[in-house]
Amino acid sequence: MDRLTMLWIQALHGSGKAYRKLGLVFAAGGIEERTLAKICLERSMELGDEYGFFLYHKLFCKGGQVIDDFSYRTICNEYIRTRSLVKRRQLKPYLELGTKKQRALFRAHYARCKNAEKRKN
Known part of the structure; x- marks a missing residue:
């Protein structure tokens, strides 16, 4: 066959x-x-x-909003806070499904969190 x-x-x-x-x-x-x-x-x-x-x-679903903003923010925060590479690998595809606006907000939020973390150290 x-x-x-x-x-x-x-x-x-x-x-x-x-x-x-x-x-x-x-x-x-x-x-x-x-x-x-x-x-x-x-x-x-x-x-x-x-x-x-x-x-x-x-x-x-090109251009359509798959994940609502609140859920996207929740996933974003969980991605930033977790240290587990396995968990990050699981969350990344969900972050990639976001709209351009959602992804831009995620990148800005991620950069702010990383800068704040560097200032602490």
Whole structure:
């Protein structure tokens, strides 16, 4: 069996990861296949695949606000305060989903916090 057939079989058994991979395969195709990619990534999100969530929003929600400002600020503060690299790695994709305005505010806030930390030392 070829790779695509195996992915379809896994997806039909309820694998969010398989739906995400199918979405990526279809996203690389033409315009007609982008609708299939969108459907596969939506199904991946429904099955709880976190990477499918990020891919869907990066590919199909250009310019739209995915995360509200309060939640974005909360994620931003948690990212700045945590010392754990694992936790930072988990939060970074959520910060990248922000709008241009949200990302600019995050960068400014991050710089202020780093400068304040340097002044303390």
